[in-house]
Amino acid sequence: MFEIKDLTCGYDKRFHLKEINLVIEEGGLFGIIGPNGSGKTTLLRAMTRVLKPESGEVLLRGKNIWQIDFRELARTIAVVSQNVSTDELNVEEFILLSRIPYYKGLQFLETKHDEEIVNSAMALTGTFKFKDRLISEISGGERQLVLIARALAQEPKFLLLDEPTSHLDITHQVRILDLLKKLNKELSLTVIIVLHDLNLASEYCDRVALLSDGAVYKEGLPQDVLDYKTIENVYKTVVVVEKNPVSSKPYVLLVSEEERERNEEKNNIQKIKHPYDKEVKRRKGIEY
Amino acid sequence: MNKRTIRWTAQILILGGALFLIAALSLSLGSAALSVQTAIRSIFSGYNTIEYNILFEIRLPRIILGFAIGGALSLAGVILQGLFRNPLVEPYTMGISGGAALGVSLATILKLYQSMGLATLPFAGFLGAAFVIMLIYTINIRKKALKIQGLLLTGVMISFISSSFIMLIMAISRTEDLHGIVFWIMGSLEEPSWFLIKLMLFTSLAGLALSYIFWKDLNALRLGEEEAVHLGINTERAKRALFVLASLLTGCAVSVSGIIGFVGLIIPHLMRMFTGSDHRILLAGSFLGGAGFLIFCDTLARIIVTPSELPVGVITGILGGSFFIYALTKRGKSIV
Numbered sequence: 001m002f003e004i005k006d007l008t009c010g011y012d013k014r015f016h017l018k019e020i021n022l023v024i025e026e027g028g029l030f031g032i033i034g035p036n037g038s039g040k041t042t043l044l045r046a047m048t049r050v051l052k053p054e055s056g057e058v059l060l061r062g063k064n065i066w067q068i069d070f071r072e073l074a075r076t077i078a079v080v081s082q083n084v085s086t087d088e089l090n091v092e093e094f095i096l097l098s099r100i101p102y103y104k105g106l107q108f109l110e111t112k113h114d115e116e117i118v119n120s121a122m123a124l125t126g127t128f129k130f131k132d133r134l135i136s137e138i139s140g141g142e143r144q145l146v147l148i149a150r151a152l153a154q155e156p157k158f159l160l161l162d163e164p165t166s167h168l169d170i171t172h173q174v175r176i177l178d179l180l181k182k183l184n185k186e187l188s189l190t191v192i193i194v195l196h197d198l199n200l201a202s203e204y205c206d207r208v209a210l211l212s213d214g215a216v217y218k219e220g221l222p223q224d225v226l227d228y229k230t231i232e233n234v235y236k237t238v239v240v241v242e243k244n245p246v247s248s249k250p251y252v253l254l255v256s257e258e259e260r261e262r263n264e265e266k267n268n269i270q271k272i273k274h275p276y277d278k279e280v281k282r283r284k285g286i287e288y
Numbered sequence: 289m290n291k292r293t294i295r296w297t298a299q300i301l302i303l304g305g306a307l308f309l310i311a312a313l314s315l316s317l318g319s320a321a322l323s324v325q326t327a328i329r330s331i332f333s334g335y336n337t338i339e340y341n342i343l344f345e346i347r348l349p350r351i352i353l354g355f356a357i358g359g360a361l362s363l364a365g366v367i368l369q370g371l372f373r374n375p376l377v378e379p380y381t382m383g384i385s386g387g388a389a390l391g392v393s394l395a396t397i398l399k400l401y402q403s404m405g406l407a408t409l410p411f412a413g414f415l416g417a418a419f420v421i422m423l424i425y426t427i428n429i430r431k432k433a434l435k436i437q438g439l440l441l442t443g444v445m446i447s448f449i450s451s452s453f454i455m456l457i458m459a460i461s462r463t464e465d466l467h468g469i470v471f472w473i474m475g476s477l478e479e480p481s482w483f484l485i486k487l488m489l490f491t492s493l494a495g496l497a498l499s500y501i502f503w504k505d506l507n508a509l510r511l512g513e514e515e516a517v518h519l520g521i522n523t524e525r526a527k528r529a530l531f532v533l534a535s536l537l538t539g540c541a542v543s544v545s546g547i548i549g550f551v552g553l554i555i556p557h558l559m560r561m562f563t564g565s566d567h568r569i570l571l572a573g574s575f576l577g578g579a580g581f582l583i584f585c586d587t588l589a590r591i592i593v594t595p596s597e598l599p600v601g602v603i604t605g606i607l608g609g610s611f612f613i614y615a616l617t618k619r620g621k622s623i624v
Contacts, residue, residue: 045514048517048518049517050514050517050518070517070520070521070522071520072520073520074518074519074520075520077518078518079518081514081515081518083512084511084512084515085373085510085511085512088560088564088565089510089565093564093566097507097508097511097519098519100504100507100508100519100520100521101519101520103504108568109293154519
């Protein structure tokens with residue numbers, strides 16, 4: 001269980017997370033969502049011992065993460081971050097690095113066991129077929145899969161990901177999130193994922209926390225958090241929230257300015273016709 | 289796995305063999321050319337021949353020193369490149385050698401070695417090197433991420449300031465042995481003291497052994513500091529220890545042989561192409577490569593203008609400087 005208590009932190013007094021309180025239970029797929037600059041990545045960095053809190057604490061299974069031994073922490077949580085500089089490594093070498101927290105004292109070479117773990121992580125993520133290619137040579141989608149493979153080979157209990165689907169096409173978005181869902185179900189891996197795509201979050205996450213301006217605006221089931229009122233307040237954008245006809249999860253639709261204006265005109269006409277149910281009509285206009 | 293172990297062993301054997309050949313060549317070449325056969329015969333024929341004296345009193349110490357210094361500088365280069373995650377940093381381009389030279393000059397002028405022994409010189413070099421590394425690192429921290437141009441420019445300026453200070457020291461103190469100091473600063477493997485040669489050999493071999501404690505840290509740091517933390521590396525501790533190690537290697541090398549530039553740039557660069565960037569092989573490979581390279585350069589320096597000789601720093605400066613420009617233009621885009 002991740003427990004974030006009154007967490008305040010930031011960079012150079014410039015940007016702050018303000019008194020975040022959040023409990024993330026084990027076994028689920030938890031989404032962290034919010035507009036650009038709302039502090040999603042900052043929160044993830046604070047949870048992975050990169051960013052030191054100014055006050056408050058992050059507890060991992062009851063223990064402050066800053067008091068956990070480095071190696072032990074790396075064996076418990078694995079992180080897929082957004083920008084990894086990978087120089088001239090090939091995929092297999094890169095994934096093998098995940099075994100570093102498991103090296104004993106003077107151990108100099110990977111054991112058979114290490115290799116088996118790496119091989120099964122590659123098989124699970126479908127990265128085995130390009131294991132000899134350089135990281136710089138593979139596509140963005142393949143790269144994300146390789147990063148996930150490395151995190152898996154760390155044999156963590158928690159997998160934390162920072163926008164693993166940004167810049168990817170829908171094929172890869174779905175492939176990666178399906179994979180994460182599968183890992184979550186089959187390996188009972190707790191997955192914590194920063195997403196900015198609200199629909200992906202709604203479709204895949206068991207619970208989501210919506211951040212706004214460095215604070216948790218709302219936390220709960222996707223259908224409770226993702227209603228149009230909340231989204232309009234946080235994102236300052238007019239949206240329509242529908243139900244996905246297949247999964248019946250909330251689905252967020254955008255409306256272009258042109259359509260909004262046309263809609264307002266229609267409302268104005270309707271306002272003249274029915275001056276009394278102006279408010280009802282406006283709502284309807286937005287919802288449909 | 290096995291394949292990799294075999295590859296690494298083969299690479300070490302190749303580098304070791306090349307080093308041995310260069311050393312043998314260096315032993316037989318010089319103003320008095322001795323064939324390898326004569327050299328071998330004189331080893332067995334006893335103490336008093338001229339050949340024996342040339343080999344064991346003049347050439348062998350230089351080869352040992354070349355081995356130790358070349359290895360130390362190249363190793364320091366690999367370590368610094370690992371820490372700053374940039375292939376263009378090395379003791380010389382970052383001004384660490386300059387800082388060490390300033391420390392040694394101060395100790396020389398104050399004649400500390402007379403009262404406290406010869407080992408004060410390497411120690412003063414270490415302090416000078418450590419000071420510069422800390423300075424660069426503090427600037428680095430304050431700016432969060434110092435761009436490589438800034439890093440290199442700072443290094444060049446620190447070298448410049450150090451050498452100006454050294455000149456100031458020389459001017460004030462009116463040392464009789466001006467030629468000696470100038471020659472030393474330009475880098476030379478001429479070292480009459482067996483004590484310093486042995487100390488240097490010990491330091492560089494110990495440095496190599498110690499660097500292997502940190503191969504995991506260096507390997508993980510290739511991905512960046514945050515990623516290294518995610519892989520369970522205590523980056524702050526590793527950085528501190530490695531900075532001290534790099535300062536020790538550089539400071540000691542500079543105190544014995546003056547400023548020999550670019551060994552730590554060229555050799556690790558070529559080694560990465562030869563062995564790959566895994567530090568388990570890169571550290572030892574660079575050490576052997578650096579050792580061979582410096583012995584080779586020193587041999588050139590000895591024979592190129594016989595019967596007189598050049599400071600070896602001149603040779604590495606010309607080779608290394610050209611290589612640096614090449615590396616900068618070739619990789620400039622990806623680094624900056």
